[in-house]
Amino acid sequence: MSTHPKSIRVRDVSLYFIPVVMRVPLKFGAQVLDSVTCARAKITIEDANGNTAVGWGETPLSVGWVWPSSIDYENRHEAMKDFTIAIADAFANGPESGHPIEIGYDFIEKRLHPLQDAFNESREVEAALPHLAALVSFSLFDIAVHDAYGNLHECPVYETYNRDFMSRDLSQFITPASEDVSFDGLYPEAFLSAKPEPTLPVWHLVGGLDPISEEELTGSEPDDGYPVLLRQWIQEDGLDCLKIKLRGDDAEWDYDRLQKIGQISQEEGVTWLTTDFNCTVTDPAYVNDILDRLKREDPVTYQKILYVEQPFPHDLEANRIDVHSVSARKPLFMDESAHDWRYVQMGRELGWTGVALKTCKTQTGALLSLCWAKAHGMTLMVQDLTNPMLAQVPHFLLAAHAGTIMGVESNGMQFYPEASAPEREIHPGLYKRQQGILDGSTLSDHGFGYRVEDIIRDLPEPVFSSQ
Numbered sequence: 001m002s003t004h005p006k007s008i009r010v011r012d013v014s015l016y017f018i019p020v021v022m023r024v025p026l027k028f029g030a031q032v033l034d035s036v037t038c039a040r041a042k043i044t045i046e047d048a049n050g051n052t053a054v055g056w057g058e059t060p061l062s063v064g065w066v067w068p069s070s071i072d073y074e075n076r077h078e079a080m081k082d083f084t085i086a087i088a089d090a091f092a093n094g095p096e097s098g099h100p101i102e103i104g105y106d107f108i109e110k111r112l113h114p115l116q117d118a119f120n121e122s123r124e125v126e127a128a129l130p131h132l133a134a135l136v137s138f139s140l141f142d143i144a145v146h147d148a149y150g151n152l153h154e155c156p157v158y159e160t161y162n163r164d165f166m167s168r169d170l171s172q173f174i175t176p177a178s179e180d181v182s183f184d185g186l187y188p189e190a191f192l193s194a195k196p197e198p199t200l201p202v203w204h205l206v207g208g209l210d211p212i213s214e215e216e217l218t219g220s221e222p223d224d225g226y227p228v229l230l231r232q233w234i235q236e237d238g239l240d241c242l243k244i245k246l247r248g249d250d251a252e253w254d255y256d257r258l259q260k261i262g263q264i265s266q267e268e269g270v271t272w273l274t275t276d277f278n279c280t281v282t283d284p285a286y287v288n289d290i291l292d293r294l295k296r297e298d299p300v301t302y303q304k305i306l307y308v309e310q311p312f313p314h315d316l317e318a319n320r321i322d323v324h325s326v327s328a329r330k331p332l333f334m335d336e337s338a339h340d341w342r343y344v345q346m347g348r349e350l351g352w353t354g355v356a357l358k359t360c361k362t363q364t365g366a367l368l369s370l371c372w373a374k375a376h377g378m379t380l381m382v383q384d385l386t387n388p389m390l391a392q393v394p395h396f397l398l399a400a401h402a403g404t405i406m407g408v409e410s411n412g413m414q415f416y417p418e419a420s421a422p423e424r425e426i427h428p429g430l431y432k433r434q435q436g437i438l439d440g441s442t443l444s445d446h447g448f449g450y451r452v453e454d455i456i457r458d459l460p461e462p463v464f465s466s467q
Contacts, residue, residue, distance in 0.1 A: 004098060004167035008149060011052065012044040013092035013141065015464040017081060020060075020388060020419045023222045027208040027245065031064030037077065038389060038419075039084050039137070040459070043144040045152060055148025056452055057140040058390040059360045065336070065385065066133040068279070068314070071126045079129055083119050084137040085464050090115055091141050092466035099166040100149045100157070101188070104142040104364030105173055108340075112138060132314065132339060135361045136385075142362040143394050143448075150447035157447050158196075158401050161188035161367065174341045174372045177348070181375050191371045196400035198441040201407030202433045203241040203274070204233055205384070205414060206261055213260070226417060230261070233414070234268045238435040241272040241306075243409055248280030248311060255290050262294075262301025272406060273304045277311035279336055282319070284326050287311050291329050306406060307331040307381070309356060316343050316350075324351035331405070333381055340365050341372035354379035357402060359394045360387075370402055384409040388419040389457075392430055393448050396440050410438055422457040 018038040026033045040058040061080045069076060090111060096103040112134055120128040150157030153165070163169070170183035170190075211217050212230040227233045230242075244261050246254040258275065265273060281287060287308060295302040308330045313319040316337040326332050333354035334347045344355050355373045357366045357380060373380060382399035385391075392412060399408035412420060413431060424431035429439025443449030 004165075006047065006153070006165050007098045007102075007167065008045040008047045008152065009097040010043060010091060010094060010103070010145065011046045013088050013464070013466045014042040014462045015085060015088040016040040016042075016459050016462050018389070018460065020416050022415045023224060023226065023417070024207075024228075024415060025209055026386065026415050031068065031073065032209065033062075033064050036060045036062060036386070037081060038391065039081075039140050040390065041088070041140040041144040043141060043148055045145060045148040047152065051152060053148045053152035055144040055146065055151055055447055056390055056450060057143030057145075057147060057394075059136055059140045059143070060385055060387065060391060061136065062360070062385050063133075066136050067130055069127055079123065080133055080137060081463075082123075083116070083129055083134065084140075086115060086119055087112075087138050087141060088464040089466075091138075098168075099160065100142070100146040101161070101166065101173070101364050101367065102168055103145055104362055105368070107142075108135070108138065108362065108365065130314075132336065132361070135339060135365065139360050139362045142364050143359060146363050146394075147447040147450070154446055156445055156449065158192065158397065161192065163187055170368075170371055173368050177345050177376055183371070183375070186371075188367050188371055191374045192401045193403045196397075198400070199429075199437045199439045200396065200399055201241055201436055202237075202239070202438045203243045203384075203407060203409035204237065204239045204433070205409065205411040206230060206242055206244045208245045208247065208278075212264065230264055231268060234264070234270060237433040239433070240270055240436040241274075241406060242270055243274045243276055243309070246275055246277050248277035248286070251286060251290060255293060258290070258294060259298055259301065262298055262304065265304060266300055271304065272306045273301070274307050274309055275305060276309040279310055279313055281311035282313065282321070284321065284323055287326050288329060291326075305330055307333050307354060307379075309333045309383070310335040310337065312337070316346055320350060322350055327351050327353045331379055333379070335383055338369060341369045344369050344373055344378070345376075348376060348378060352378075354381060354405065356381045356383040357398060358383055358385060359391070359398055360385045363394060363398070366398055374403075379405050381405050382408045384411050386412050386415050388412040388416055389423055390450055390452075392420065392423070393427075393440075393443065393450055396430055396438055397443075397448060400440065408438065422455050425456070426451050426454050
């Protein structure tokens with residue numbers, strides 16, 4: 001138990017499920033999604049003097065991304081919702097105290113795995129709920145505690161990641177890989193941007209099902225005033241960065257897709273591309289051959305590729321693939337495999353050079369992975385989980401403070417823009433990409449700066465409340 005004078009503990013927890021329907025389908029690996037449940041937490045914290053504050057956190061329960069499986073989608077979906085409720089109950093009655101990073105770390109290290117094991121044993125499912133899914137289910141509560149803590153101290157939460165607020169330095173959470181790196185006496189603040197920019201370049205996701213030419217239109221596309229074709233998006237939003245979803249198991253399709261989008265990017269003046277092989281590749285030669293062919297046949301498109309994202313399977317321990325040959329060609333970023341800093345260390349040993357951070361794997365975990373990666377010379381990116389509504393804000397702020405290789409990915413406005421209409425009224429620059437950027441200048445200086453009191457949104461009845 002923390003004895004720091006600014007330590008807090010969780011007093012009350014409420015959980016809401018908000019269903020969201022997509023305007024166009026989104027493909028994760030072999031899974032095609034047309035809807036998602038966003039889980040939102042409201043948490044009240046209390047300090048030693050009885051002062052209280054409320055914080056909010058939200059995450060899409062993106063089943064296809066966190067739990068790739070042949071098991072019926074709805075079974076996995078319901079299991080994730082049930083596990084999120086189980087976390088709400090456990091977190092509301094927990095012993096953790098301290099700074100939000102200390103609370104989040106202690107819950108993940110000491111209670112999340114046992115809770116996950118007990119949950120899996122209690123359910124008759126074909127496969128156990130994976131740890132990535134467990135982290136996503138916990139992330140909204142972790143984010144809400146960080147928000148509440150900043151609100152309690154009437155300051156941005158990023159100003160609390162130092163010795164004035166934390167009782168433990170980084171050496172109590174993460175371990176260096178070599179003797180020339182030390183975390184003694186250092187706090188996350190040491191690895192964060194001192195003056196984060198209020199605007200960031202934004203990446204657009206070109207999904208595997210997204211039409212990129214008139215010939216690919218089927219007639220079933222929505223007629224809702226938003227763009228459909230890639231060129232329309234580029235022109236409408238002034239895009240300069242495109243993330244290309246590939247199949248990873250069909251080299252000709254992947255190469256053809258890269259070439260076609262590369263040609264569009266050249267014609268429309270797009271500067272940067274990145275490739276996402278959807279975790280389906282098992283042999284580095286698959287990626288190398290595509291990159292080498294592109295370098296020979298289409299060198300301009302090759303030069304536009306800033307980095308390659310997670311071609312290989314989620315489970316890094318079960319798939320210890322040496323990837324030095326890929327990262328010798330382009331920076332290679334871990335995403336789904338980077339559950340926490342230990343996996344980042346493992347990935348670095350195998351040849352990965354960068355880490356794609358996500359708030360949906362917890363704000364606490366993202367910050368610790370950020371610190372470990374920066375201390376060991378790895379490059380950072382902040383990737384989206386199609387974050388709508390409140391989930392967009394911590395996502396943007398992490399990128400602003402991380403010092404990424406190039407801006408931030410944000411695609412909620414592609415797949416369900418109207419889901420965030422109430423939030424867009426208050427923060428138009430965060431929910432509408434303009435001239436290729438996102439603008440967070442409307443955020444307040446408390447917590448994550450949501451300005452929840454200004455956002456007119458009717459929430460459903462909570463599915464859990466400890467009050």
